[in-house]
Amino acid sequence: xxxSIADTARWVAHHRIAEDPFAARLAGERGAAxxxxxxxxxxxERTLRAxxxxxxxxxxxxxxxxxxxxxxxxxxxxxxxxxxLDLPRPLRWVEIDLPALLEEKSRLLDRDSAFCALESxxxxxxxxxxxxxxxxxxxxxxxxxxxxxxxxLVYFDRGAVAxxxxxxxxxxxxxxxxxxxxxxxxxxxxxxxxxxxxxxxxADLQFGPVEGAxxxxxxxxxxxxxxxxxxxxSREASFVLLERR
Numbered sequence: 001x002x003x004s005i006a007d008t009a010r011w012v013a014h015h016r017i018a019e020d021p022f023a024a025r026l027a028g029e030r031g032a033a034x035x036x037x038x039x040x041x042x043x044x045e046r047t048l049r050a051x052x053x054x055x056x057x058x059x060x061x062x063x064x065x066x067x068x069x070x071x072x073x074x075x076x077x078x079x080x081x082x083x084x085l086d087l088p089r090p091l092r093w094v095e096i097d098l099p100a101l102l103e104e105k106s107r108l109l110d111r112d113s114a115f116c117a118l119e120s121x122x123x124x125x126x127x128x129x130x131x132x133x134x135x136x137x138x139x140x141x142x143x144x145x146x147x148x149x150x151x152x153l154v155y156f157d158r159g160a161v162a163x164x165x166x167x168x169x170x171x172x173x174x175x176x177x178x179x180x181x182x183x184x185x186x187x188x189x190x191x192x193x194x195x196x197x198x199x200x201x202x203a204d205l206q207f208g209p210v211e212g213a214x215x216x217x218x219x220x221x222x223x224x225x226x227x228x229x230x231x232x233x234s235r236e237a238s239f240v241l242l243e244r245r
Contacts, residue, residue, distance in 0.1 A: 002037070002038075002197055002198060002200045002201045003200050003201065004100075004200075004201050005101065005201050005202070006098075006100060006101050006104065007030065007034050008077075008203055009077035009101060010027045010028060010030050010031035010034060010078065011034040012031075012048060012078070012151060013026045013027035013031050014027035014031030014034070014035050015035065015040065015044055015045045015049070016045075016048050016052045018045075018049055019049050019052040019053060019056075020052065020080055020084060021084060022080035022083055022084060022112070023078075023080070025108055025109075026080065026105065026108055026109075027078070037197065038193075038194055038197055039193075051150070051151075051180055051239060054180075054227050054239035055148070055180070055239055056081070056085060058225065058227075058239060059071070059081070059085070059146070059148065059178060060085065060086075060087075062146055062176055062178065062241060063087070063088065063091065063146070066144060066146075066175065067143075067144060068144055068145065068146045069090065069091060069142055069143050069145070070091070070092040070093075070094065070141075070143075070144070070145040070146070070173075071091065071093045071145070071146050072094050072096070072135075072138055072145055072147045072148070072174070073093065073094065073095045073096065073147075073148045073150075074096050074125060074147060074148065074149045075096065075097055075125060075149065075150075075151070075152040076096060076097045076102075077097060077101060077150075078101070078104075078105055079095070079150065080105075080109065081093075082115060083113070083114050083115070085115065086115060087115040088116060089115065089116055089117075090116070090117070091117065092117045092119070092142065093114065093116050093117065093118050093119070094119045094120075094121060095118070095120050095121070096120075096121045096122075096123050096125065096134070097120075097122070097123075098122065099122040102120045102122060106120065121134065125152075125164075126160075131164075131167060132170075135168065135174070136171065139171035139172070139173045139174050140171075140173065142173050143173060144173060144175055145171070145173050145174045145175065145176075146174075146175070146176040146177070147168055147174055147176070147177045147178070148178050149164075149177070149178075149179045150178075151180065153179055153180075153181065153207050154182055154187070154205050154206065154207050154208070155203055155204065155205065155206065155207070156207050157207065158206075158207060158215075161215070162218075162219055165216050165219035165220065165221060166219050166220065168220075168221075168244075169219060169220030169244050170220075174244065175243065175244050176241065176242065176243055177221060177241075177242040177243075177244075178239075178241050178242075179240055180237070180238070181207075181208075181212060181213065181237070181239075181240060182207075183208055183209075183212065183237070183238075184208045184209075184210050185208075185236055186208065186236040187205060187206075187207075187208030188208075191205050212226070212238060213226050213238065213240045213242065216242055217245075220244060220245050221242040221244060221245060222242065222245050223240055223241070223242055223243075224242060224243040225240070225241040226238050226239070226240050226241075227239045
């Protein structure tokens with residue numbers, strides 16, 4: 001049984017081994033065991049590999065095109081992008097997650113060096129006052145920031161996503177936001193397959209907006225780029241670059 005959020009991070013890392021040279025070390029045997037328990041295989045691996053490549057591409061292009069000097073990675077999990085992407089050395093990368101997960105990643109990567117200036121911040125993102133104070137502190141010390149939320153929003157309900165969107169757009173130096181989205185049909189399938197087994201981690205799959213990236217317009221964001229994943233035109237899985245309006 002999955003017992004913690006850390007288990008879901010190891011599970012995701014296991015499925016991106018082909019795209020990330022650090023993923024096998026970060027996932028460990030526990031990541032493979034969770035994948036077996038959830039009966040996830042080639043289909044999910046293809047999806048997560050596509051997500052990794054799409055977000056890598058969006059991120060690098062946005063940093064170059066918009067002169068980003070700070071990336072704020074919310075719920076960073078076991079993401080190793082600062083260690084594997086050719087990022088500008090002056091770039092400030094701030095990763096936020098629960099302390100146990102950040103400590104585990106730091107231990108596993110203690111002999112490796114990040115390409116940019118890397119900071120780790122322990123924070124419960126569901127604590128909105130603490131989150132807003134953190135965003136204000138980070139944003140005011142940067143010139144132009146980009147927020148990354150990979151694999152996070154699906155665990156929030158619509159109200160919580162709206163609150164996050166408002167909090168991000170309230171910071172004038174946060175100009176861009178990269179995220180992934182699932183649509184309502186895919187969300188229902190994920191819930192049928194994994195809801196019971198994810199319950200032990202306190203993780204509930206909730207956010208799959210029928211309006212896709214247009215959901216964010218009300219809260220101060222416009223879609224700058226949307227890449228759809230899958231063999232047919234749909235909004236069931238997409239990777240989005242949002243720009244503050």
